Amino acid sequence: KQCIADLRVTDPRHDKRRIEGMKGSLLRDSYLWVLDNPDFRQWRNNDNQRLLWVKGDPGKGKTMLLCGIIDELERMRTEGQTLSYFLFQATDERISTAKAALRSLIYMLLEKDASLISHMEKPHAAAGRDLFEDTNGWQALCEIFENILQDPKLQGVVLVVDALDECLQGLPVFLDLVVRTSQNTTAKWLISSRNWPQIEEPLCKVAHRLSLEVNETSVTEAVNTYIEHKVSELARRKGYRDDIAREVYHYLSSNADGTFLWVALVYQELETTYSWNVLQNVKSFPLGLDALYQRMIEQTLASEDTESCKQVLALVATTYRPPSLSELMTLVGESFRMKTYREMLEGIISLCGSFLTIREDKVYFVHQSAKDFLMKSYPVVLFPNGQPSVHSQILENSIEAMSSILKRDNYNLRYPGFPIEKVKPPTPDPLSTVGYCCVYWVNHLVDAITNQDEGRNLHDGEIADSFLRTKALYWIEALSLLRGIPDSIVALDGLKQHIQDHPSASDLQAIIADVYRLLRGFRPALETRPLQCYASAIVFSPVKSLARKLFRGEAPDWVKCKPELSERWSACEATLEGHTASVLSAAFSPDGRRVVSASGDKTVKLWDAATATYEATLEGHTNRVWSAAFSPDGRRVVSASDDNTVKLWDAATATCEATLQGHTASVRSAAFSPDGRRxxxxxxDKTVKLWDAATATCEATYE
Known part of the structure; x- marks a missing residue:
């Protein structure tokens, strides 16, 4: 059905197979230990233990462990039980957000039991894809998800989520959802992450832990099983004598330190080592991940094409998502591109000391810890002129490529009303080399201008200004085709803030402001009908809109009766809708990125100021809420209500921290002190009260 297609972000089953392929085949004997682990067995068999957190340091095999557990849960699944899972990856923007995780978990539940679609049909019929993607998307998804989990037809639901530390957007609200549904439904959660305090804090009171460091003996035995398997593979393929195979096994097992990733990286190196040299080579690998990474970078810096390797590593470390090989060809620039056709680029990636890998045509770091090592230990090698200079290089090469490739109707859709859901990229895809550039060039411009030497890109008439004045509509069309409009609205808003006081960018400020308003004002049409950027966006823009003037030649000639329009954009940038009664108060966060609103519907809502999208609802008051405000650090919210109380909220998790009781009548106003302590x-009731914000106790009453 269409609602399932609109819901789908990815199929976690495909992601699981891809990740297993990247990390090497899944070896059953290397994870079987967990099935007999007391913590796992208690979670599996005790109905009252519904949340298990598997935690461990980088490289300890958490992802492959959970992949194995997923396989075992599928094997052990009885009739009526349902398994749904999701694997976060920070290096893949599709699967690095809380919303993507929740959509995917729901998607798998619906795929396994089609009758559950009844919880989604009615709201989807009214809103379509916007149900999941508009301002109330997270709230709508949570409501659907919790209704599904409470469906009496659904028994024995198990939800597995890997790598919470790789959730780059929405982690606090996702953790809140996990905790909440583990307490008010019968669903069981199995989650994994690194040992991060920001993950431990919300889980500490409700989750049971399975620490890989505490279970060091079992993990070490599993790693040794993995080593035995890998050495057997090498011996068979390379023709090792038995004594050589034993010595290789002994060295690896003595130095792996319970780390699967260390073994996998060494194995990758040994695959290209001749059998007569294997003992000498294997003994050159040092103990520990960081020491191994050190050896890898030293080999890379000693390679025959050091400069090319450093440039590729710097580019991949600076991009916001893994680029495809075609996109990376664009980012390296003309001078490097001249000698780097596709096969040569693949060769240079192979020279990068196993730091990089190519999977499904995309270039990834082999592990997040590999990127972390380079950024921490070798920033001067990768970025001799600072990372902003690499952002500037990406920016300049992106604009050069987009200026050359983008044109009107890139996919030959022809009809202004052609719907985005029916778009099929042609072969070859004209956007394949500039997809990354279109979505992220603004972000790179923002990060480039943190370096004073890169301010030239902001000057009137320079590359950014010139590009927007000549190619803005073609870029917007490409953004629509690439589903990149929401991210670009946020990026343009950030750029506006960065350049508002720049002395040589008045023209750039004007065109950015106009394109920003056009994207926000016509977002529904632009997201669903890519060619509307040449129709409604031009026809209905204000008379003095820069975009309207610059691109009037692109307007449809079949519009004979021109509408009467205002001269300038309305002062109202966006309308935040979601409250069901009068809105009584609203305030910005100190950094201007969020808005809090208080309403007669007894709720407080949090909003993203850049995109005008809803983030969370703070529920708990039993009467209308008169006032709401952020703390000076933006981490907390205070609200005042007709229920005679003041409440303190965590702005990240949308949970109530404390209720301040003592007033005997409606509380009309509340605010934090400048230091946030009171x-x-x-x-x-004719009084003013002072409260300690840490202890939630009344310090004084002024009567």
Whole structure:
């Protein structure tokens, strides 16, 4: 059905197979230990233990362990039980957000039981794809998800989520959802992450832990099983004598330190080592991941094409998602591109000391810890002129390529009303080399201008200004085809803030402001009908809109009766809708990125100011809420209500931290002190009260 197609972000089953392929085949004997682990067995068999957190340091095999557990849960699944899972990856933007995780978990549940679609049909019929992607998308998804979990037809639901530390957007609200549904439904959660305090804090009171460091003996035995398997593979393929195979096994097992990733990286090197040299080579690998990474970078710096390797590593370390090989060809620039056709680029990647890998035509770091090592230990090698200079290089090469490739109707859709869901990229795809550039060039411009030497890109008439004045509509069309409009609205808003005081960028400021308003004002049409950027976006823009003037030649000639329009954009940038009663108060966060609103519907809502999208609802008051405000650091919210109380909220998790009780009538106003340590409240009981924000106790009453 269409609603399932609109819901789908990815199929986690395909992601699982791809990740297993990247990390090497899944070896059953290397994870079987966990099935007999007391913590796992208790979670599996005790109905009252519904949340298990597997935690461990980088390279300890958490992802492959959970892949193995998923396989075993599938084997052990009885009739009526349902398994759904998701694997976060920070290096893949598709699967690095809380919303993507929740959509995918729901998608798998619906795939396995089609009757559950009844929880989604009615709201989807009214809103379509916007149900999942508009301002209330997260709230709508949570409601659908929790209704599904409470469906009496659904028994024995198990939800597995890997690598929470690789969730780059929405981690606090996702953790809140996990905790909440583990307590108010019968669903069981199995989650994994690194040992991060920001993950441990919300889980500490409700989750049971399975620490890979605590289970060091079992993990070491599993690693040794993995080593035995890999050495057997090498011996068979390379023709090792038995004594050589034993010595290789002994060295690896003595130095692996319980780390699967260390073994996998060494194995990758040994694959290209001749059998007569294997003992000498294997003994050159040092103990520990960082020491191994050190050896790898030293080999890379001693290779025959050091400069090319450093440039490729710097580019991949600076991009916001893994580029495809075609996109990377664009980013390296003309001078490097001249000698780097595709096969040569693949060769240079292979020279990068196993730091990089190519999977499904995309270039990834072999592991997040590999990127972390380079960024921490070798920033001067990768970025001799600072990382902003690499951002600037990517920016300049992106604009050069987009200026050359982008044109009107890139996919030959012809009809202005052609719907995005029916678009099929042609072969060859004209956007394949500039897809990354279209979505992220603004982000690279923002990060480039942190370096004063890169300010030239902001000057009037320079590359950014010139590109927008000549190619803005073609770029917007490409953004629509690439589903990149929401991210670009956020990026343009950030760029506006960065350049508002730049002395040589008045023209650039003007065109950015105009394109920003056009994207926000016509977003529904642009996201669903790519060619509307040449129709409604031009026809209905204000008379003095820069984009309208610059691109009037692109307007449809079949519009004979021109509408009467205002001269300038409305002062209203966006309308935040979602409350069901009067909105009584609204305030910005100190950094201007969020808005908090208080309403007669008894709720407080949080909003993203750049995209005008809803983030969370703070529920708990039993009467209308008169006032809401952020703390000076933006981490907390205080609200005042007709229920005679003041509440303190965590702005990240949308949870109530404390209720301040003491007033005997409606509380009309509340605010934090400048240092955030105290709260003041004003009430119709004719008093003002001072509260300690840490202990939630009343310090004084002014009568």
């Amino acid at each position: 709260v003041v409240s004003a009430s119709w």
